[in-house]
Amino acid sequence: MNTAPVYxxxxxxTPMLPVAIEALTARLVEVGNANSLHASGRNARRVVxxxxxxxxxxxxxxxxxxxxxxxxxxxDNLALKGIYWARRAExxxxxxxLSTAIEHHAVLDPLVWLGEAEGxxxxxxxxxxQAHLRLDALREAVERDPASVALIxxxxxxxxxxxxxxxxxxxxxxxxxxxxxxxxxxxAIGAVPVDFAASGVDALSxxxxxxxxxxxxxxxxxxxxxxxxxxxxxxxxxxxxxxxTLDPPAIAGLAAAIEESVxxxxxxxxxxxxxxDDLVRRVVEVVPEAHLHGDPERRLxxxxxxxxxxxxxxxxxxxxxxxxxxxxxGSACSAGVPQxxxxxxxxxxxxxxxxxxLRFSLGHTSTAADIxxxxxxxxxxxxxxxxxxxx
Amino acid sequence: MKVLAAMSGGVDSAVAAARAAEVGHDVTGIHxxxxxxxxxxxxxxxxxxxxxxxxxxxxxxxIIGIPFYVWDLSDRFHEDVVEDFxxxxxxxxxxxxxxxxxxxxxxxxxxxxxxxxxxxxxxxGHYAQLRTGADGLIEMHRAxxxxxxxxxxxxxxxxxQLAHSLFPLGDxxxxxxxxxxxxxxxLVADKPDSHDICFVADGxxxxxxxxxxxxxxxxxxxxxxxxxxxxxxxxxxxTVGFTIGQRRGLRLGVPAADGxxxxxxxxxxxxxxxxxxxxxxxxxDRIAGIKPRWCGTVPSVLDGPEVTVQLRAHxxxxxxxxxxxPADPSSGSASIGADRHDGPRVEIxxxxxxEGIAPGQAAVIYDGTRVVGSxxxxxTARSAELEQASA
Numbered sequence: 001m002n003t004a005p006v007y008x009x010x011x012x013x014t015p016m017l018p019v020a021i022e023a024l025t026a027r028l029v030e031v032g033n034a035n036s037l038h039a040s041g042r043n044a045r046r047v048v049x050x051x052x053x054x055x056x057x058x059x060x061x062x063x064x065x066x067x068x069x070x071x072x073x074x075x076d077n078l079a080l081k082g083i084y085w086a087r088r089a090e091x092x093x094x095x096x097x098l099s100t101a102i103e104h105h106a107v108l109d110p111l112v113w114l115g116e117a118e119g120x121x122x123x124x125x126x127x128x129x130q131a132h133l134r135l136d137a138l139r140e141a142v143e144r145d146p147a148s149v150a151l152i153x154x155x156x157x158x159x160x161x162x163x164x165x166x167x168x169x170x171x172x173x174x175x176x177x178x179x180x181x182x183x184x185x186x187x188a189i190g191a192v193p194v195d196f197a198a199s200g201v202d203a204l205s206x207x208x209x210x211x212x213x214x215x216x217x218x219x220x221x222x223x224x225x226x227x228x229x230x231x232x233x234x235x236x237x238x239x240x241x242x243x244x245t246l247d248p249p250a251i252a253g254l255a256a257a258i259e260e261s262v263x264x265x266x267x268x269x270x271x272x273x274x275x276x277d278d279l280v281r282r283v284v285e286v287v288p289e290a291h292l293h294g295d296p297e298r299r300l301x302x303x304x305x306x307x308x309x310x311x312x313x314x315x316x317x318x319x320x321x322x323x324x325x326x327x328x329x330g331s332a333c334s335a336g337v338p339q340x341x342x343x344x345x346x347x348x349x350x351x352x353x354x355x356x357x358l359r360f361s362l363g364h365t366s367t368a369a370d371i372x373x374x375x376x377x378x379x380x381x382x383x384x385x386x387x388x389x390x391x
Numbered sequence: 392m393k394v395l396a397a398m399s400g401g402v403d404s405a406v407a408a409a410r411a412a413e414v415g416h417d418v419t420g421i422h423x424x425x426x427x428x429x430x431x432x433x434x435x436x437x438x439x440x441x442x443x444x445x446x447x448x449x450x451x452x453x454i455i456g457i458p459f460y461v462w463d464l465s466d467r468f469h470e471d472v473v474e475d476f477x478x479x480x481x482x483x484x485x486x487x488x489x490x491x492x493x494x495x496x497x498x499x500x501x502x503x504x505x506x507x508x509x510x511x512x513x514x515x516g517h518y519a520q521l522r523t524g525a526d527g528l529i530e531m532h533r534a535x536x537x538x539x540x541x542x543x544x545x546x547x548x549x550x551x552q553l554a555h556s557l558f559p560l561g562d563x564x565x566x567x568x569x570x571x572x573x574x575x576x577x578l579v580a581d582k583p584d585s586h587d588i589c590f591v592a593d594g595x596x597x598x599x600x601x602x603x604x605x606x607x608x609x610x611x612x613x614x615x616x617x618x619x620x621x622x623x624x625x626x627x628x629x630t631v632g633f634t635i636g637q638r639r640g641l642r643l644g645v646p647a648a649d650g651x652x653x654x655x656x657x658x659x660x661x662x663x664x665x666x667x668x669x670x671x672x673x674x675x676d677r678i679a680g681i682k683p684r685w686c687g688t689v690p691s692v693l694d695g696p697e698v699t700v701q702l703r704a705h706x707x708x709x710x711x712x713x714x715x716x717p718a719d720p721s722s723g724s725a726s727i728g729a730d731r732h733d734g735p736r737v738e739i740x741x742x743x744x745x746e747g748i749a750p751g752q753a754a755v756i757y758d759g760t761r762v763v764g765s766x767x768x769x770x771t772a773r774s775a776e777l778e779q780a781s782a
Contacts (some may be wrong), residue, residue, distance in 0.1 A: 314460070314462070314463075315504075318508065319508060321458065322419075384507070384509060388504050388507035
């Protein structure tokens with residue numbers, strides 16, 4: 001097959017936006033360490049600070065709130081560990097971390113580590129069948145002993161099933177007790193409106209490659225007055241909580257991507273929602289047993305997470321891949337071994353149901369022709385995957 | 392043909408996949424994830440060797456230029472191979488898990504799924520040759536490289552399985568395969584051969600079994616007795632540590648009366664007794680086999696001059712006469728041994744006696760280089776002639 005693949009895995013990585021490529025490549029030819037004092041250094045610093053200001057304008061924070069990192073996972077680790085350590089140092093009773101059962105591994109695994117190595121008491125709140133955080137459970141957990149809560153971390157939008165989380169309610173609850181809130185907003189930037197100050201969260205993780213920016217660069221937006229302990233020690237380049245020579249080309253690319261995607265967010269979301277709804281409707285027409293997971297309305301506009309009873313997700317993925325259609329069974333796994341999704345399990349699916357799903361995620365390059373290709377392929381693919389499962 | 396190449400991460404399966412692709416098959420590489428890991432929300436907890444092997448297989452697929460996936464067969468593998476291995480040892484038998492894996496996993500679960508997904512055959516790096524016989528059936532023959540020949544562990548394959556198998560390395564010697572891997576730029580060209588049992592990481596079968604069997608361990612100690620006098624010669628810490636024919640590790644303080652080394656002659660798991668005696672006691676020339684599997688037409692008598700039986704992996708060939716006894720639920724008793732078995736059986740008369748043959752091992756029957764079939768050894772005995780000769 002020589003045609004370009006039908007790429008429907010934007011939630012894993014979305015292609016770079018032309019403005020981001022331009023911003024990044026324009027800086028690649030320039031020399032300068034942003035911490036050097038000469039003209040080249042000052043120029044590199046200017047690129048970084050302009051990017052910080054651009055991001056601040058786009059996301060409703062102050063430039064000083066933006067801490068550049070190497071991506072979403074580092075941002076999550078810095079927020080969780082850094083805030084936990086600092087809050088516990090202020091008051092040793094603060095050992096509880098409240099989060100949800102549907103977080104990305106970049107949140108769950110640091111939490112497990114904090115529990116095992118740092119004595120944190122991690123409580124993962126349940127979700128309902130559509131993957132909304134159960135606010136009653138969170139309220140109960142907070143009010144049981146508010147003084148012992150170091151922080152609350154709740155993702156803005158779930159990366160697998162796309163459900164938007166009740167961030168405003170979480171923030172209101174936390175504010176009653178002065179507990180800081182972190183949110184992993186990696187999937188949300190550019191897809192739904194995100195305003196840091198208006199949201200009231202204290203820390204927010206984002207990454208470049210999900211918004212049309214480069215890989216390997218991201219940011220933690222964190223209120224300047226919130227104490228955060230450093231995770232990576234060294235030259236103290238970023239507010240002394242993150243060290244390492246900054247990458248001006250990548251940072252310029254990140255800022256350009258965020259600016260562009262936030263500017264176009266509304267129009268982009270409407271377009272994706274229409275394509276996505278079309279995809280879901282037509283797939284269900286062909287495969288009547290197929291069903292959408294997550295909240296049908298309050299979800300990421302490009303996310304179509306579908307269950308195909310009687311099939312294995314990885315068979316479906318392989319058969320679609322062979323036809324040039326690229327999607328995912330959940331979040332990508334490093335070892336390439338399909339595991340039943342912890343998100344679907346938390347939503348009450350049994351292990352069987354947790355293995356029969358596919359995530360199609362649309363993005364800025366998606367077209368109606370992509371949807372046509374899926375609709376054309378899905379019938380025979382599901383039929384074949386069912387035969388394989390029945391063996 | 393559409394071919395699934397099972398890629399372990401080793402040099403053989405990589406070259407096999409490359410050859411299958413080179414002759415024009417539409418090849419897809421798959422790595423089988425066989426080790427089980429806890430189904431918690433943490434991923435990537437598999438042993439490092441497995442991830443390394445998976446990565447090696449992936450890189451080989453990249454270089455060959457074929458798609459690559461990991462298939463998780465850990466549940467099937469655990470049920471069909473690991474549990475069986477433990478049950479067999481607990482019953483005092485000596486199983487060969489590689490045969491079991493070929494019978495139940497590689498050429499059953501994988502092949503079935505592959506066929507259902509639209510593939511025509513499974514290719515592996517086993518050293519064996521397939522040819523079409525005069526009767527139109529597929530024949531399996533020993534590999535050209537007798538040192539690497541793996542027809543023994545494939546002796547469980549039926550005609551239907553053979554008809555959907557490819558063994559591209561059967562006509563080549565191992566050194567040539569390594570050279571070819573290097574020429575093809577496969578980075579695994581120098582990777583050491585695997586041996587031992589893949590799920591026993593350190594090769595310590597006895598230690599592994601003691602740890603895993605737990606309550607199923609038939610005993611955790613017992614007597615070591617002289618097979619002729621019945622005198623107790625020492626103690627052991629569990630029969631699962633022993634294999635018939637074993638000489639080392641008996642730790643008997645007293646030397647034998649004749650000053651000759653003693654060997655394990657019999658294992659009785661219920662009483663926990665290990666019988667030892669002189670080497671002559673290991674010699675047998677009658678074998679009863681159960682659960683025969685035939686590569687082609689079911690024979691009745693095999694007594695040609697070229698008929699041989701191989702009793703362990705890389706073991707020698709013994710000239711033999713084989714009689715096939717069809718299933719007879721009314722009879723129920725075998726002519727040798729007390730093992731009651733209603734299914735079809737084979738009775739093997741060895742013309743060259745064998746030593747140290749344990750129930751549970753496979754007897755693979757050859758006519759010349761052609762594999763006729765196999766059976767699981769249920770009992771062994773000595774003919775009157777051999778008894779006289781040994782006395």
